[in-house]
Amino acid sequence: MADDTLEENPQTKLLTGVWATRSELFAKRKTELAQFRVDELVSSVFSNGPFYHYVFDVFDLDLFYVSQNVGNIHDLDPETLTFHDILNQIHPDDMDFVARAEATAIQFFQQKLGVEKIKDYKVSYCFRARVKGGTYHLFNHQAIVLTTDPEGGIGKALNVHTDISHLTDKNNYRLSLIGMNGEPSYLDIKVDDSAGHRQPSRPVFTEREITVIKLVAEGLTSAEIGRELSLSEYTVKNHRKRILKKADCQNMSQLVASCITEGLI
Known part of the structure; x- marks a missing residue:
């Protein structure tokens, strides 16, 4: 379930470039994360396998909080870790998908859901990432916006990365926007799909x-x-x-x- 080691790093500018070209959606300054306990929210996020989590500020990509388990999974030092260190663990062949998934999620909020709903959704998709030893495992990425500025721009976000390689090595290369607080979910979205015609996904299960x-x-x-x-x-x-x-x-x-x-x- 793991690929051969690759020496090259992913083109992280594909992702940061997506955010840069849509700067109107993001905060223009640092936002405060007052009276918030990260671990409590993480405990409510589904994870089935080894995982780590971190909070970063989209304004300057500064890491606000990193769980210690990142060292066990990626062999990275949480004390000196940067956001780009985490991005550099992504398989180079999956970086383009990650950037397009983020762009599609942004388009969804801008064109269909409304940016004011962004804190009511969890963004989910999968990608391969390098683990300790140099091989690649499939990870599930879950992201929740924690803070916005007075204009509604995205500030801090919580990301949870779970190793699911013990369950599958097949990535469907799709995006899901999972509604919280009673909001409808949009599952299995094809990236770069038109947000305007997408209907809420009817739950398959009770x-x-x-x-x-x-x-x-x-x-x-x-x-x-x-x-x-x-x-x-x-x-x-x-x-x-x-x-x-x-x-x-x-x-x-x-x-x-x-x-x-x-x-x-």
Whole structure:
């Protein structure tokens, strides 16, 4: 599930250039992150595998907070780490997709959702990144805007990167905008797609089925899920059968991998 080591670094200007050409969407100064506990928000973000997180300021790409686990995954020193050090871990062949995914997300907010909704969405897509030892694993990227300036420009953002190579090595090269606070979600978006014609994605699964999938992804057995949800083991097994049939998947591992890459969980 890992590619051969590559010596070249990705063209990070592809991504930073996207932000530079759409400067009207971003804050013109530093924004404050008052009374906010990063770890509490991270605990609410789904991650199934080794992960790290960081907060950066889009104004000057300065890192505000970095979790220590970045050293275990990328062999980088969190004390001296820069935002560009993180970008340099992205597979050179995936950098163009990352830039286009960011551009498509921005277009969505500008043309369809409204920039005032930007803090109500989680942006999700996948890319390959270099890990300790020099090989490449598939990572799920999740981003949440934390602060905006008085004009609504994006300030600080939280990024969570989860190694999902134990689940799949297949990237669908799609973008998902996952609604929070009651907002509708837009899943499996083709990058560079026209935002104006995209409709909210109707959930494939019920809320209970999504909960079951998340618990399966966390490694719980049907009996343990039953105890967690106050259901019989028989009922949980029936849920699992219906879920697999709906998703047209052969097993739960395939299902979980599909749900993560599509941004469903």
